[in-house]
Amino acid sequence: MNTLPQNFQDWFATRGWQIHPHQQQLLDRADAPATLLIAPTGGGKTLAGFLPTLIALAEDPKDGLHTLYVSPLKALAADIRRNLQTPIEALDLPIRVEDRTGDTSQTKRKRQRADPPHILLTTPESLAILLSYPDAPKIFAGLQRVVVDEIHALAESKRGDQLMLCLSRLQSLCPDMRRVGLSATVEDPPALGRFLVPNPLPCEIIKADPGPEPDITILHSETPPPWAGAGAAYAVNDVLKLVEGANTTLIFINTRAQAEIFFRALWAANDQSLPIALHHGSLAREARDKVEAAMVAGSLRGVVCTGTLDLGIDWGDVDLVIQVGAPKNIKRLVQRIGRSNHRYNAPSRAVIVPANRFEVLEAQAALEAVRENTLDGEPRAKGPxxxxxxxxxxxxxxxxxxxxxxxxxxxxxxxxxxxxxxxxxxxxxxxxxxxxxxxxxxxxxxxxxxxxxxxxxxxxxxxxxxxxxxxxIVDTETLNVRWRGRGGAPLGEIEEGFAATLTEGDTFLIGGQVVRYEGLREMTVQVTKGRKEPRIATFAGTKFATSTLLSTRVIALLNSGDWSALPEHTRRWLEIQQQVSMLPKPGRMLVESYWRDTRAYTCFYGFAGRNALQTLGLLVTKRMELAGLHPIGFVATDYALLIWGLDAVEDPAALLSPEDLRDGLEGWxxxxxxxxxxxxxxxxxxxxxxxxxxxxxxxxxxxxxxxxxxxxxxxxxxxxxxxxxxxxxxxxxGLVDFGRIEEMLTRVQGRIDHVKAPHVTPLSAPMLLEVGKVPIYGAAIDRAAAIEAAELMREAGLE
Known part of the structure; x- marks a missing residue:
């Protein structure tokens, strides 16, 4: 057992700390070729990863690069540098720590190559560039350790593949280099271990005590959620009350466009002028830096954000996380929940706000999965x-x-x-x-x-x-947005395709502000203060699909026979669905057919995610055309595909036959x-x-x-x-998600429950509200949509 040196023990004592068992285990295995540490948020993962380095350099402070730290976010690297300075300064250690990211000046990068710090904090992209120089062997000559933080996030994308190739190159330059992976949310530790280590070495896995169960609830507002949509505007006042009762709240929203919309609605209802900010990847770096600094200083009560604040940055006194909209992924929910009460053995506190009625079911299924410590994740494909x-x-x-x-x-x-x-x-x-x-x-x-x-x-x-x-990372092409005048201060960026639709006088939202488009100058969108109702900038962002595991749990919830945890309006919705039709069953597919006016509707409950069901819609409508059924259009959500046409579908099984399905798709x-x-x-x-x-x-x-x-x-x-x-x-x-279609058809194996309903069914009714939907905003449009929804639900027997 490697004993913590006395000066480190004294420093721990001054802060009222004791070394955690998992930190001691990692210290004991400091010489292991590869180690994966899985510990809850706030459990001191980062300190555990750096303790062997700090102790080694305290005892023998040789010049040159000793430890490389890699994170998925530039902001995370900067945060770690700030946090590392605390023990270094307190213990008066002769250790130099620097970061190297896209924001690092050219002068500093050049100096780092000639005189590397003891600890270098970087990202996969910056590491790849550093390794591309002829003097890379000299830069990394003394490298002993690599610490990969939030490794689960990197492993889910090509950035992780890029990083592992870089580590393989480093291993050739430094054969004795040791690897450490850090994560809080891992569904398959052995698989992640195999991802981290050089073939065919084993990876030692350390699992920390998970700590207390998180305190998660689902918001049950007096105002029921709408039948469709993702804005959650109905819950703005409820969210404000939650923010008022907390020190600092992170309000996570899945897309940038919805974050802009929700922030504006929140700000309009903020009668107490609570300090609330907006943070997402399309905002100007200056704006993001300002928000991050305010969070560290504790001067904000709430931040509406996207995945930019998902990962392990210690943002001051955050004691509540609100997830607006269904999380779509259990692992993502756990990661976000961990942003609150960022301390070991302190339960995280979170509230899920469903954006529509169906998301009530998804939120309940996700909550139960978190309580059972069940995480989702797709098997990794071979490296691209x-x-x-x-x-x-x-x-x-x-x-x-x-x-x-x-x-x-x-x-x-x-x-x-x-x-x-x-x-x-x-x-x-x-x-x-x-x-x-x-x-x-x-x-x-x-x-x-x-x-x-x-x-x-x-x-x-x-x-x-x-x-x-x-x-x-291949970004959607964007154009910078700046104020005209005002020194040309940057606001952020919008997609080039959206900018091409703008004419002088058009207004849109960015950074929570309404701005007026004045023109394009030198590939920069120039704006002034806008006053009329805005259009919404279309940010690509990430369109999450509900995970396979979460979809399976939703079906299980529908068939559990125990809906006591659901609000009364949701229970009533499901009860009427049983009366008019039936509920989707595990291992089977429910298909509903009914007439509405002169159109024949067919709804396939595939629970395979939006991308997969959109693809299925293309394939099924093509087969319908060949069969002379005259389809007109379709719409897909994460759980169902609704097709309408001129002729009724009598044999849905023939449309879903897996035979030649892949060939038809590749041709299209x-x-x-x-x-x-x-x-x-x-x-x-x-x-x-x-x-x-x-x-x-x-x-x-x-x-x-x-x-x-x-x-x-x-x-x-x-x-x-x-x-x-x-x-x-x-x-x-990816974009087509054909694998999930094949998984769905394999799971169903032709077992189809075809219900010919007398009219539109409760479960399919929200799909009709998605048909041809155009995001135009204004009181008249909102009122018209509400009237349409009420009429449709009366037709389905719900009102």
């Missing part, structure tokens, strides 16, 4: 090859390399343990020539073999361009915008499309035009091109 292509180009920037050595190095990364040599060689060939259809173009001839049989950049000057385009996808969008992302990551060049940047329209031409060219002349292979796989798994 577009990230390998980017890694190869970056490796070439650092100097000549041997292909076989690099292949074995890549195979050491957990996500790429099964990468075949032919697949690696295809990536290398693409990096060298662009592939069969593009090899005649000089711009894609990027690598060459030198006389020593090593691969190197064909033109060393291309290294700058490659570094400028590092990353696996080939010339679809979904596939082109996926291709643009893949081609950008792999380096085929270069968006950032020294002194200039392509607009989104230019990049889209270039990628569409390339896609059409490859589809015609090289349909088996590496990037098209990657694109097909990603489109099927």
């Amino acid at each position: 090859r577009d990230v390998v292509c980017q890694h190869i180009l970056l490796r070439a920037c650092a100097g000549p390399f041997d292909a076989t050595a690099l292949y074995h190095e890549v195979r050491q990364a957990g996500p790429y343990g099964e990468l075949s040599r032919p697949d690696f060689d295809a990536c290398l060939e693409f990096c060298a020539t662009g592939g069969y259809a593009l090899r005649a173009y000089d711009r894609w001839q990027r690598l060459m073999l030198n006389p020593d049989g090593l691969w190197q950049l064909r033109d060393a000057r291309s290294a700058q361009s490659i570094r400028m385009n590092v990353g696996t 996808l080939a010339n679809n915008a979904v596939m082109k969008r996926s291709f643009r992302n893949v081609a950008t990551i792999a380096g085929l499309i270069v968006k950032n060049l020294p002194g200039k940047r392509k607009t989104g329209r230019q990049a889209t035009f270039s990628s569409d031409i390339l896609y059409d060219t490859l589809l015609k002349y090289d349909p088996d091109h590496l990037l098209l292979q990657i694109t097909r796989a990603e489109a099927m798994g």
Whole structure:
């Protein structure tokens, strides 16, 4: 057992602390090649990860880089630097800590390469760039440890794949390097351990005491939630009362656009002028920094935010979390709940605010899952090859390399343990020539073999361009928004597609303010103070789909026979559904058919997520056309697909037959915008499309035009091109979510309950309120929508 040095024990004592068992366990295993620590929020994970480093450097403060800390957020790295200074200064330790992110000045970055700090805090993208320099072996010469914080968040995206390739490169430079992963929410610890460690080493897993159960409730407002929609405006006054009763409240909302809308509604109802702010990724960095500083200072009572504040930053005295809208994912809910009472053995306090009636069910299912310590998560796919292509180009920037050595190095990364040599060689060939259809173009001839049989950049000057385009986050193209006059102060950014629809005098919301569009100057949207009712800026953000596990739990709740935890209006809704039709059953699919006016409606309760059910809608309506059933349109939610047409569906099983379903989808996808969008992302990551060049940047329209031409060219002349292979796989798994369709059909196996209802059913009625919905805001529109909803619910027997 490694005893905590006396000076550290004394410092712990001055703060009234004792070393936690999991911190001691990690200290005892300081020399283990790889360790994964799973500990609750506020349980001292970060200090546990750094204790071995602080002790080692206190005893032997050698110059050079000792420990590398990697986090998913720039703000998290900056927060850790502030927190580390406390023990360093209190113990008078000769340790230099610095961060290196996209916000770090060029002067400081250059100095860090020549004189690295003892502890460097960074992000996956910045680490990839640092490794691309020829002096990387010198920079990392003394590296002993790598600490990966919030590793679960990185493992869910290509940023994690990129990071593991970087760690594999570091392991080659520093064979004795040790890895530590930190997380609070892990559904499958062994799988995450395999992701972290170099193949085929084992990963030691330490699980801390989870602490007290969180205090979670669902808001049951006197005003029932609406039948459809995601705004939760009905609960604004209830949320304000909760904010009044807490010190600091984080109000999480799933999308940026809804965060803007809810913040404005909250501010309009804020008669007490409580200090409430807005925080999301499309706001100007200056605005986000201001909000974060105010949170640390404890001067805010509430912050409406998106996933930008999900992760483990210690934001002052947050003692309440409010989740507006269904969380869609149990693990995400647990992560967000942990932002409140950020202390070990203090229960987190959270309130879920359903945005509509169906979300009451989803919120209840999620709450029960949290109480049972059940987390969701999809199995990780194999590491994507577009990230390998980017890694190869970056490796070439650092100097000549041997292909076989690099292949074995890549195979050491957990996500790429099964990468075949032919697949690696295809990536290398693409990096060298662009592939069969593009090899005649000089711009894609990027690598060459030198006389020593090593691969190197064909033109060393291309290294700058490659570094400028590092990353696996392909942002939706945006334009900066600035005040006209006022020194041109920045407000944030909006999507290029939305900006293209604006004409002078149009108003929209950004940063909780109504602004008036005055024009576009030098690719910057200029605005003044707006006064009329706004349009809403359309932020892409992340459109969450309800997880498979949460969907399964919703079905189980419907069939539990115990609805006592649900509000009376929801119980009544389900009871009438049973009278008019039936409830969806586990392992079966409920399909309802009914006539409304001159239209035949068919509702498929698939519980497979919005993306998957939208895709199913395309496939089923195509089959309906072939069968002469004349479909007119469809709408999908996370739980159901509603199709309307001129003829009734008599045999829904035939429309859902899995036979030839994939072939039909791939044929439809080939010339679809979904596939082109996926291709643009893949081609950008792999380096085929270069968006950032020294002194200039392509607009989104230019990049889209270039990628569409390339896609059409490859589809015609090289349909088996590496990037098209990657694109097909990603489109099927992400934007189209075909895997969940296959999972749904496998689960159902033709067991369909077809109900021919006498009229619109209670469970399908909210779907009709989604049909053709256009987000226009104003009192008249709101009143008309309320009248339409009331009439529809009376028809369904609910009013």
